[in-house]
Amino acid sequence: MDCFCCFNNQEDFWTDPASSIIKAYETTDQTILSHSSDLGQGGSTAVTAILINNQKLWVANVGDSRAVLSRRGVAEQMTIDHEPNTERGIIENKGGFVSNMPGDVARVNGQLAVSRAFGDKNLKSHLRSDPDIRYVDIDLDAELLILASDGLWKVMANQEAVDIARRIKDPQKAAKQLVVESLNRESKDDISCIVVHFKG
Template identity: 60%
Template sequence: MADKEILHKMKEKVGFGSASSDSGKGKSKMSNHITHGFYLVKGKSFHAMEDYAVAQFKQLGNNELGLFAIFDGHLSHEIPDYLPSHLAYRITDTEILEKAADLGKGGSTAVTAILINCSKLVVANVGDSRAVISKRGVAKQLSVDHEPNVERQSIEGRGSFVSRFPGDVPRVDGQLAVSRAFGDKSLKEHLSSEPHVVMEEINDDTELIILASDGLWTVMSNQEAVDLTKNVKDARSAAKVSAEETMGEQR
């Protein structure tokens, strides 16, 4: 696992605290109608928890920023950083690779979101962690699932290959089931850390936004996830309901 001192220093560098507990909630000071909540639950794997969440509002001058992220580590690799801009994704990836001897050989997918003054949302992602927004009850996916089969041409252009062996899931070099991620030093020549970025207006039609790792999306559709949570008033409770439903489906 990653060295705790290194994780602490990385968190301090970008100015954000850790989601030290498994759940949490908060609300905007600009709008009483906008709240957030998160809930982390460990899956069936035998290694330690690898996911990491950020959820907070932060004042920057006259602007309020809602900062939200889900990092889904793999190969016992925890990613604590939160750097959501296009350029910062590259910086984050570079720093993780430079510290690979301490942080481990694995990597992480990520989906990040910045809510600016409760009116504009900027979403970025690498890998298969996903962002979904609901407007008037209709789910809309904001992120892109970076799948090896979809990006096969780019992967092969970097001198790699996509294989379903072992198993039946397409993997880069037969190892990683996503085509974009942070870290993964041994595969880096064949992987991209370039994020997909999208902007979305937030208005009275917007009901909720879900950020989640693939653990949720492998067992339910975007619309099912929205339908499950849209009538749960407390954001943390909605996150918990989603996580517990996911665990129930995986049993």
């Protein structure tokens, strides 16, 4: 499921961007939960980027969808992957548990491989949906930003993705090539990808 966060009040964003982003994520989660009868019991991770005047960048995420910035060809991870082992204490304090089956990744209640997500109604009492948020100034060193789901990041390192994207001038073609490369590497998870080029 692809998610788009809802910003109800643009004026709030200009006065307090971080609070506005948190509210947008909360509204998105509540909207998905309220439509669970139509959408099913599943959920989604998300990564969002807001670029203002090509100079100010706000990035937020829930789950293991990730944003990676390229500065002079060097990859810089902008987001935090929300993994169950990292947030085990929070999950257990909410009455959940984290299990590692032999040969498997850590999962919330033995089911979900992320500790934060939209939806997932049957696990919601043990999950968070609030985002981690980061702000950076975009200067002349910043070349591009990659936003992608875990289907790409499970088979490709941040620097590898940046190296591929930098070779292709058209950002849409760069995103497509990253998806193709992920499929060639036999990624088994969903793959969504957007590449943003910054104007020099």
